[in-house]
Amino acid sequence: KEKFREISVAEFFAKNKELAGFANPTRALYQTVRELVENSLDATDTHLILPEIVIRIVNRPELSGSNGSEQRFTVIVEDNGIGVPPTVMANAFGRVLFSSKYVIRQTRGMYGLGVKAAVLYGQATAGQPLKVVSATKGSSYSYMKELFIDMKKNEPRIVSEGQWRRRGSWHGTRVAITLMGDWRRAKNRILEYIKRTAIIAPYAEIIFETPDGEIYYFPRLTRKLPRPPREAKPHPHGIDLEHFKIIIKESKAKTLLELLVQEFQSVGEKTARAFLKKIGVNPNLNPKKLLRKENEELLRSIVDEMKKFEGFKPPRSDYLSPLGEDLIKLGLKRLFEPEWVEAVTRPPRAFEGNPFIVEIGMAYGGKIPPMNEPLLLRYANKIPLLYEEKEDISWKVLSSINWKLYLINFPAPLVVLVHIASTKVPYKGVGKESISEIPELEQEIKNGIQEVARRLRAYISRKMKEAETLRR
Amino acid sequence: KEKFREISVAEFFAKNKELAGFANPTRALYQTVRELVENSLDATDTHLILPEIVIRIVNRPELSGSNGSEQRFTVIVEDNGIGVPPTVMANAFGRVLFSSKYVIRQTRGMYGLGVKAAVLYGQATAGQPLKVVSATKGSSYSYMKELFIDMKKNEPRIVSEGQWRRRGSWHGTRVAITLMGDWRRAKNRILEYIKRTAIIAPYAEIIFETPDGEIYYFPRLTRKLPRPPREAKPHPHGIDLEHFKIIIKESKAKTLLELLVQEFQSVGEKTARAFLKKIGVNPNLNPKKLLRKENEELLRSIVDEMKKFEGFKPPRSDYLSPLGEDLIKLGLKRLFEPEWVEAVTRPPRAFEGNPFIVEIGMAYGGKIPPMNEPLLLRYANKIPLLYEEKEDISWKVLSSINWKLYLINFPAPLVVLVHIASTKVPYKGVGKESISEIPELEQEIKNGIQEVARRLRAYISRKMKEAETLRR
Ligand SMILES: Nc1ncnc2c1ncn2[C@@H]1O[C@H](COP(=O)(O)OP(=O)(O)OP(=O)(O)O)[C@@H](O)[C@H]1O
Numbered sequence: 001k002e003k004f005r006e007i008s009v010a011e012f013f014a015k016n017k018e019l020a021g022f023a024n025p026t027r028a029l030y031q032t033v034r035e036l037v038e039n040s041l042d043a044t045d046t047h048l049i050l051p052e053i054v055i056r057i058v059n060r061p062e063l064s065g066s067n068g069s070e071q072r073f074t075v076i077v078e079d080n081g082i083g084v085p086p087t088v089m090a091n092a093f094g095r096v097l098f099s100s101k102y103v104i105r106q107t108r109g110m111y112g113l114g115v116k117a118a119v120l121y122g123q124a125t126a127g128q129p130l131k132v133v134s135a136t137k138g139s140s141y142s143y144m145k146e147l148f149i150d151m152k153k154n155e156p157r158i159v160s161e162g163q164w165r166r167r168g169s170w171h172g173t174r175v176a177i178t179l180m181g182d183w184r185r186a187k188n189r190i191l192e193y194i195k196r197t198a199i200i201a202p203y204a205e206i207i208f209e210t211p212d213g214e215i216y217y218f219p220r221l222t223r224k225l226p227r228p229p230r231e232a233k234p235h236p237h238g239i240d241l242e243h244f245k246i247i248i249k250e251s252k253a254k255t256l257l258e259l260l261v262q263e264f265q266s267v268g269e270k271t272a273r274a275f276l277k278k279i280g281v282n283p284n285l286n287p288k289k290l291l292r293k294e295n296e297e298l299l300r301s302i303v304d305e306m307k308k309f310e311g312f313k314p315p316r317s318d319y320l321s322p323l324g325e326d327l328i329k330l331g332l333k334r335l336f337e338p339e340w341v342e343a344v345t346r347p348p349r350a351f352e353g354n355p356f357i358v359e360i361g362m363a364y365g366g367k368i369p370p371m372n373e374p375l376l377l378r379y380a381n382k383i384p385l386l387y388e389e390k391e392d393i394s395w396k397v398l399s400s401i402n403w404k405l406y407l408i409n410f411p412a413p414l415v416v417l418v419h420i421a422s423t424k425v426p427y428k429g430v431g432k433e434s435i436s437e438i439p440e441l442e443q444e445i446k447n448g449i450q451e452v453a454r455r456l457r458a459y460i461s462r463k464m465k466e467a468e469t470l471r472r
Numbered sequence: 473k474e475k476f477r478e479i480s481v482a483e484f485f486a487k488n489k490e491l492a493g494f495a496n497p498t499r500a501l502y503q504t505v506r507e508l509v510e511n512s513l514d515a516t517d518t519h520l521i522l523p524e525i526v527i528r529i530v531n532r533p534e535l536s537g538s539n540g541s542e543q544r545f546t547v548i549v550e551d552n553g554i555g556v557p558p559t560v561m562a563n564a565f566g567r568v569l570f571s572s573k574y575v576i577r578q579t580r581g582m583y584g585l586g587v588k589a590a591v592l593y594g595q596a597t598a599g600q601p602l603k604v605v606s607a608t609k610g611s612s613y614s615y616m617k618e619l620f621i622d623m624k625k626n627e628p629r630i631v632s633e634g635q636w637r638r639r640g641s642w643h644g645t646r647v648a649i650t651l652m653g654d655w656r657r658a659k660n661r662i663l664e665y666i667k668r669t670a671i672i673a674p675y676a677e678i679i680f681e682t683p684d685g686e687i688y689y690f691p692r693l694t695r696k697l698p699r700p701p702r703e704a705k706p707h708p709h710g711i712d713l714e715h716f717k718i719i720i721k722e723s724k725a726k727t728l729l730e731l732l733v734q735e736f737q738s739v740g741e742k743t744a745r746a747f748l749k750k751i752g753v754n755p756n757l758n759p760k761k762l763l764r765k766e767n768e769e770l771l772r773s774i775v776d777e778m779k780k781f782e783g784f785k786p787p788r789s790d791y792l793s794p795l796g797e798d799l800i801k802l803g804l805k806r807l808f809e810p811e812w813v814e815a816v817t818r819p820p821r822a823f824e825g826n827p828f829i830v831e832i833g834m835a836y837g838g839k840i841p842p843m844n845e846p847l848l849l850r851y852a853n854k855i856p857l858l859y860e861e862k863e864d865i866s867w868k869v870l871s872s873i874n875w876k877l878y879l880i881n882f883p884a885p886l887v888v889l890v891h892i893a894s895t896k897v898p899y900k901g902v903g904k905e906s907i908s909e910i911p912e913l914e915q916e917i918k919n920g921i922q923e924v925a926r927r928l929r930a931y932i933s934r935k936m937k938e939a940e941t942l943r944r
């Protein structure tokens with residue numbers, strides 16, 4: 001009587017588009033620009049390439065409804081990044097949960113879904129294939145594919161492909177997705193997203209052409225790239241039973257001691273010996289024996305103890321890629337022309353074995369208009385977050401600050417920037433708009449805001465004294 | 473240099489547990505109870521069975537950490553529902569995106585993920601297999617399976633199974649999942665969830681045994697079941713290109729006219745003819761021709777026009793299963809012992825072809841303590857929603873009400889219940905805690921609150937006059 005069936009993950013996200021941020025044509029147009037731009041930035045600055053990104057939203061009147069009620073656009077994003085190898089190109093753009101970012105490294109992408117969610121939405125609302133052209137660095141060919149996603153099988157269905165000898169040394173990727181959108185409603189948010197991306201990436205050249213033919217140009221202001229993020233091994237505090245079993249299965253280590261040192265970060269031989277001594281386990285144990293049913297309890301207790309052993313060094317943060325205080329201050333100055341600006345990059349911390357760095361920027365006065373509450377600019381792994389503000393961890397922390405303690409009375413001209421850089425950003429949803437309330441993150445955001453607010457108080461207090469002195 | 477790989481949807485939700493509501497042991501214990509109870513209610517009241525549900529959370533000290541820091545529990549939920557057929561049992565509990573609820577019908581479940589997300593969390597944190605026992609109505613056997621989910625392949629890995637001849641006429645399902653949890657922190661929410669479930673299901677008998685051995689008993693108060701929901705065909709306003717292509721591929725209809733009438737709800741022959749006449753398409757067209765590349769533009773314009781054609785009857789609402797005004801009032805009376813209670817079941821509406829009914833209940837005074845804002849009880853498809861209140865559509869609408877217009881000044885003793893029943897509840901995330909802001913839903917919630925608030929105003933106004941009369 002009940003009809004049982006399985007659906008593919010492509011069908012799942014097609015049926016539930018709103019989960020991925022594609023709730024309506026306005027959000028869909030915004031999300032498509034986001035997913036493509038974030039992929040282009042991951043393909044450039046993560047790989048020490050100075051980004052050159054061109055974004056075009058082109059009106060497609062021949063595909064749109066008669067009275068203009070269904071508007072369709074083609075979103076084209078081109079970059080000078082590392083390109084996509086031809087052997088994986090079809091899967092990278094046509095198979096949901098296929099990604100090069102399933103490693104422990106700070107990148108904007110993490111789910112293996114982004115561009116595919118945009119393709120699925122475009123397919124359902126405009127019926128046109130995705131088109132991608134790419135050449136990897138040093139390759140003598142450029143490759144092109146036009147494809148749909150086969151929803152039943154979650155695989156690419158290629159409708160045309162080609163390759164040609166490359167002229168010159170261009171490398172990079174150009175993606176075009178056609179979808180139903182609402183440019184009039186999405187315009188401000190899309191502009192804001194691109195602007196806020198450019199403001200923290202002064203090393204990037206970004207060109208944006210709108211459906212109305214307007215061109216927004218964000219020139220490169222510096223050739224200095226932030227240190228790129230690096231791939232890390234897992235940290236023992238972040239391990240669980242499933243993960244540990246997979247590590248044991250795949251490891252070539254002959255002993256448990258070797259496995260701990262080789263397969264994890266922050267575990268030297270001395271520490272590993274101390275840990276195994278503490279829990280009374282033989283360091284020479286063949287780790288594969290831990291997979292046997294009779295050793296189930298031993299495996300569980302090893303994992304439990306690993307998660308709380310204080311002796312492991314904290315997760316490495318030199319693998320992370322923060323913005324840096326100079327870049328944050330420069331960005332805030334350009335955006336707001338304030339009279340005062342400050343920034344702090346907090347020391348690294350971790351939650352569940354994931355290292356993170358919180359950075360706070362603040363701008364005050366000057367051309368900032370007085371507002372009833374601080375203007376919050378949120379960033380995570382260098383992505384600007386524009387929606388779901390009231391649900392976000394940064395908003396919750398910011399709302400808890402008593403600004404009177406810092407001599408700020410609203411209305412006041414105050415901007416606060418929060419950036420969280422981590423190997424795992426705990427978003428609330430795959431649409432990446434707001435971040436869950438993790439206690440360790442909350443603490444650091446609070447510490448950072450208070451640290452910069454104290455400097456603002458010193459500035460305001462000094463100005464008040466100066467004004468006092470002038471009056472006498 | 474970039475390492476490309478594909479992961480299964482099981483690995484995806486294991487890696488990103490927080491997306492499914494399993495952010496930490498406290499939330500995980502709560503979510504596991506929820507997922508099992510919601511499955512049990514779907515297996516009973518949707519099928520005209522008076523539910524008998526037993527929930528037990530059992531302490532597992534032999535699996536827990538030495539100093540009590542890692543606590544593990546087994547959550548056992550047993551029901552007298554329709555059972556799970558043995559042929560699909562392993563997949564139903566061991567394959568992510570396998571479900572009997574991928575049809576157009578109002579059920580609590582919709583994603584095909586719920587119980588599997590709990591199994592994945594349990595597997596990662598406790599290493600024990602899921603155990604399920606089930607017998608379908610009329611079957612002479614009971615079937616048992618113990619299984620893990622193979623994360624790489626997203627399929628069940630059965631570790632033991634059995635069957636035995638059934639004594640008597642028991643039918644139903646008993647599910648046991650073992651996981652790391654935090655009963656102390658989760659207790660209040662779990663109790664509240666079960667209580668709020670019982671309060672709108674007076675036809676259900678629910679027994680809850682806690683890890684401390686306490687037993688909470690919610691007896692059956694009525695044998696009257698609400699009309700069960702029924703499966704519907706899609707409505708033309710909710711169609712997109714992908715969906716329409718699938719309908720065409722699978723339909724046996726010989727002409728486009730037949731297809732519209734057979735495959736959709738709310739489309740009679742007269743209406744279908746009028747629609748095709750309006751858009752100038754031959755009703756005798758062989759629908760399979762629409763799948764050809766040369767007819768791409770015609771297909772797109774048919775779908776565009778279908779979505780906005782006003783002539784189709786609105787989506788059927790007799791397929792929905794609202795709570796009803798009596799049941800809401802009864803529940804509020806039992807929970808709060810107010811001096812005044814009212815409820816309204818709003819007329820059916822639709823968003824994007826999905827029919828929905830909003831129901832509002834309000835309770836005032838009596839034993840309700842005065843509070844600074846109304847207490848909001850949210851429900852969707854009869855599921856109580858306890859988290860992410862400030863992000864929810866009902867909260868946003870409630871916050872916009874000017875209660876002074878209704879003679880309410882806070883602090884005031886006011887409770888507001890909002891229930892949304894639909895064939896598709898637009899949750900913000902797969903954890904089903906808050907609902908997206910859909911304009912049509914917002915409007916109906918607002919209309920409903922105002923309608924009941926007007927009756928409250930009449931009551932308060934009458935009481936004020938009586939008090940006035942008494943004073944003279
Ligand atoms: N412009 C690009 N240049 C190079 N590689 C790209 C580009 N766009 C996509 N890719 C490759 O395709 C893969 C899939 O992209 P997709 O956006 O679907 O997932 P993701 O970026 O890995 O994760 P997320 O879902 O969080 O965006 C990426 O991991 C990357 O390897």
Ligand SMILES: Nc1ncnc2c1ncn2[C@@H]1O[C@H](COP(=O)(O)OP(=O)(O)OP(=O)(O)O)[C@@H](O)[C@H]1O
Pocket residue numbers: 002507511512515551553554555556564565570571572573580581582583584585586587588644645
């Ligand atoms: N107690 C039960 N009695 C009968 N069938 C059940 C029971 N529990 C689960 N099932 C079956 O197993 C399927 C899978 O359950 P699961 O919770 O994973 O997904 P779902 O309920 O369909 O959707 P959701 O992810 O929204 O909960 C259900 O669709 C149902 O057919």
Ligand SMILES: [Mg+2]
Pocket residue numbers: 035038039109110113114115
């Ligand atoms: Mg991406």
Ligand SMILES: [Mg+2]
Pocket residue numbers: 507510511581582585586587
């Ligand atoms: Mg379920």
